[in-house]
Structure formats: C-alpha cells, structure tokens
Amino acid sequence: MIKPTQITNFRRTRGELELFWIFCICVAGKNSDYAARAISRLMKDDHSRPFEAIAEWVEDNTLHNALVAARVGQYARISRALTESLGLDLFTCTLEDLMAIHGVGPKTARFFLLHTRKDCDYAVLDVHILRYLKTECGFSECPTVTPHNRKQYERWEKCFIAVVRNTFGGLPLAQVDLLIWKMMSGR
Numbered sequence: 001m002i003k004p005t006q007i008t009n010f011r012r013t014r015g016e017l018e019l020f021w022i023f024c025i026c027v028a029g030k031n032s033d034y035a036a037r038a039i040s041r042l043m044k045d046d047h048s049r050p051f052e053a054i055a056e057w058v059e060d061n062t063l064h065n066a067l068v069a070a071r072v073g074q075y076a077r078i079s080r081a082l083t084e085s086l087g088l089d090l091f092t093c094t095l096e097d098l099m100a101i102h103g104v105g106p107k108t109a110r111f112f113l114l115h116t117r118k119d120c121d122y123a124v125l126d127v128h129i130l131r132y133l134k135t136e137c138g139f140s141e142c143p144t145v146t147p148h149n150r151k152q153y154e155r156w157e158k159c160f161i162a163v164v165r166n167t168f169g170g171l172p173l174a175q176v177d178l179l180i181w182k183m184m185s186g187r
Contacts, residue, residue, distance in 0.1 A: 001040045008174040010118045011080065017090040017116060018050040022113045025081045025104065026072050035072075042070035054082050065075050077103040095122075097145060105140050106111035106153045114174050121158040125179055128157070128184035 002023045012020060013101070019039065027035035039159050039184045043050055057063035057184065065076050074109075081103045088097060110122035123129060134142040137163035139159065166175045171179075 002036040005178070005182065006035055010117045012115065012116060014090070015048045015050060020116060021085060022050055022054075022082065022089055023114055024108050025078055025085070025101075026074075028074075028105075028108050029102075030073065032052060038070050038072040042066060042072060047096070051086055052063055058083050058086070074103075090116075105148065107148070110157075114177060118172075120173060121148070121161060122173065123160040125153060126181070127154055129160060129177070130179045132180045132183050133160060133163065174186075 002020065004027075007020070009016070009020075022042075023035060023039050026039060030038075043053065055061065057066050063079050064075055067078055072078055081101050084101045088101075095106075095109050095113060098104055098112060099106065107124055107126060110120075111124045113122060114120045114122045127145065128148070130142055130144060133139045133156070134144070141154070142156065142159075147156060162172065164171075164173065164180075168176050168179075
C-alpha cells in the first residue's frame with residue numbers, strides 16, 4: 001500500500017513505480033489517505049504488476065467498473081489517464097511524456113518524478129507549498145491554487161526552489177516537499 005507520509009523512494013521496482021504512478025493520477029484533488037486506500041481496493045492488495053491488471057481491464061472493457069468498485073472518483077479522467085499510461089516506461093519517461101497523458105498536469109508529473117528520481121529539481125506546487133510561500137516566506141501575491149498557466153507555474157517553481165535552497169540548504173527537494181507538506185497539513 002502507498003504510505004503518503006513515506007512516498008520518496010528512488011529504488012522502486014517496476015510494479016512499485018506503476019503503483020505510485022497510479023496513485024499520482026488518482027490523488028489529484030483528493031485526500032492522500034483516501035487515494036491510497038482506493039488504490040489498495042483497486043489493486044486488491046496485489047501490487048506486483050498494476051499495469052497488467054489495467055491492461056486486462058481495458059481489454060475486457062471493465063476498467064470503469066473496477067474504478068467505481070474501488071471508489072477512486074473522477075472516473076472518466078482517471079480511466080483515460082490510466083489507459084494512456086500503459087505505454088510509458090516509468091523508469092525513463094520525461095516530464096513532457098507524463099504531461100502528454102490526459103488529465104496529467106505539471107503538479108502530478110513533477111510529483112511523480114520528484115519522488116522517484118534522485119536529484120530532481122522540480123517543485124510540486126500544491127496548496128501546502130503555495131501556503132508556505134505565502135505565509136512563511138511572505139509572498140503575498142502567491143496564488144492559493146496550483147497555477148495552470150505554464151509560465152506562472154515555472155515562475156513559482158523557481159521562486160520555491162530558490163527559497164528552499166536558501167532555507168533548507170542541501171536537503172533534497174523531495175525531502176523538503178514532504179517536510180513542508182507534513183508541516184502545512186498538520187501531519
């Protein structure tokens with residue numbers, strides 16, 4: 001099962017990468033604990049080859065039913081994203097490869113890469129990171145929700161990275177992301 005408070009792992013197996021990517025897709029707009037439980041229900045605790053299970057559901061035309069039974073929500077978006085993901089090589093895919101998947105934006109793609117690839121220089125601009133920039137760092141003009149405009153996202157990403165490099169020194173960005181998420185979410 002995915003543990004939202006322990007998501008960084010740079011040595012995942014293929015099955016673990018697939019499971020984490022499914023979590024990244026499903027957690028968008030949801031509570032992380034709820035999404036983790038939904039993924040566990042979806043995979044019925046068999047996490048060895050998640051993409052094989054999804055491919056079977058696609059072939060049998062039962063993916064939507066499996067998602068509904070697991071109560072993942074956002075069924076049309078998630079069904080399409082999972083189907084389009086089946087061709088990805090999660091060990092080598094790029095930010096652009098991930099963002100080409102329907103329903104995957106800059107935050108989801110960066111979240112996956114940051115917590116699966118060592119030395120990534122990305123920021124996951126979720127509400128916790130944005131609130132941190134606004135309240136803890138004094139950026140009053142910082143948006144309260146993830147910017148969808150690419151230039152705005154990149155602007156705030158650069159700002160965040162500069163601030164945390166100055167504040168947290170040499171700590172890896174994945175570790176900083178998790179620390180701030182825990183702090184701002186009260187975990």
